[in-house]
Amino acid sequence: MQKTVIIIAGPTASGKTALSVQLAQLFHTAVISADSRQCYREISIGTAKPSPEELAAVPHYFIDSHSIQEEVNAGVYEKLALGYTADIFKNNDIAVMCGGTGLYIRAFADGIDDMPAIAPGIRTHLNEQFALHGLPWLQQQLQERDPGFYATAETQNPQRLIRALEVLDATGQSITTFRSATRSQRDFNIIKIGITPPKEILHQRIHQRVDHMVHAGLVEEVRSVIRYREHNALRTVGYQEIFSFLDGYISLDQAIDDIKTHTRQYAKRQLTWFRKDPAFQWFDPRDDEEIISYVQQQLL
Template sequence: MNAPLSWLAIAGPTASGKTALALALAQERPVEIVSVDSALVYRGMDIGTAKPTPQERAAVPHHLLDIRDPSEAYSAADFARDAQRLVAEIRQRGALPLLVGGTMLYFKALFEGLDDMPAAQPALRAALEAEAQAQGWPALHAELAQVDPSTAARLSPNDGQRIGRALEIYRATGQPLSSFHHRRDPAPGQPPQIAGQTGALLSLEPTERGWLHARIAQRFDAMLTDGLVAEVQALRARGDLGPELPAMRCVGYRQAWEALDHASSDSRTAPNAAELRQLRDTGIFATRPLA
């Protein structure tokens, strides 16, 4: 490109190496990292989100980490507003804004804007969660395919969070989620912009699915070793959090919460060996569709 970049974004699936690349770039020039991750915003959720270590955060300034309590919401619109402000502030300090993460809705909101979406309907969502418990998310995915085929086509049959939201919108409004999406793509050949500033989006796309699946398994095993279950136990002990909250629906946390539910139903405080194996399998399986 003829003009220097005003910012650089690094996207890609879970465990594809985004953090390592960002830290390597930070050794070459002054950068500040803006997290593009819907889970890293939450305080007290460090292990299951693979949050940057204190050493990494000390080496390079990081933004949009630990900015919400797990009981609070954080939307794509919130992210777009915060990221635009941070990009301007980082540029004023003479550093390169480096946006790093895999929450693609956040990138969409930042580059294209978002249409107004219907407000959340907690009662409807609770009913959908109950149906999923009884029938399984693939059954609700099949229902979604009947009323909103374009949305269903891009979702995994086990992506409960997004299937639930799409059906919630349909039941509340009678309109499919896809009817609220009106893409505002840049003109052909035009690079992406943030608040009028030109940058570039670099996507890490592993060509070997087996390699990525192995990385996902290694990462989830490391989370379990580092204390994911104990982290979720501490969150449950607060008493004000539940599995219906967006924070607790994050992959890894949802599965650990369910494992602890099974343990508590037998008057135990921790999952047994078989439940831990099940937690490992379901956590890895749930991560693959997101990747």
């Protein structure tokens, strides 16, 4: 059998973790996380890490592997994930990858271009401007300074906009200049599985997950990392809203409602990203037997 990585992707709260553990148990292998925040030891509740039972069921890579003080990006992830894969392949023909960070999955499957180094002051300045003026300021800056990239950018994703502006400030060139669009060839097979339940069920799961996070101590977790609030991993849904609550700008109820709204919006962006890749075969996560049958057919 050719060495194979089964990638399980989809929107947040779609059931990726449970399915990945099920597949890993079936094939007696390990799971590589493809989530840009679950690698950080200091944040667990707001990142919806696998439960202790799921972590005990099969080996996991890229969970609690880094400190929030470390910088992890798609380029770092590509190298790490290829190393994890090689480690799994020493004893198994199959590895499972699971996550919703589309850029990380693309970096692993296709490779990613080396980006220029960014002076810390540039990022700090842009983050300060974002905090002052919000998303519209980022959008206006990028639309005026790099309209070509802006036309195809994820304009609702502040991290992507800040990244593009960083490159502009550091080099005077568009981020597209550093993208060769040359795919790296991998010496293993990749099976891409996308899962999402019907929208109303996904939204219900999102709302239940947010309520569970709050009951599990999300506010206390966010308070414990407030000194790292400028870190990209904390400029995300679930943390920014609680920061606003802790700063006294909104009530806790409003923060919870905002997390639910922003998570639904994020899930929609995830689906848009993954559906652009025709290699993904899509399933309802409740049809686990159909998914397993499909995977087994691909492995023949």
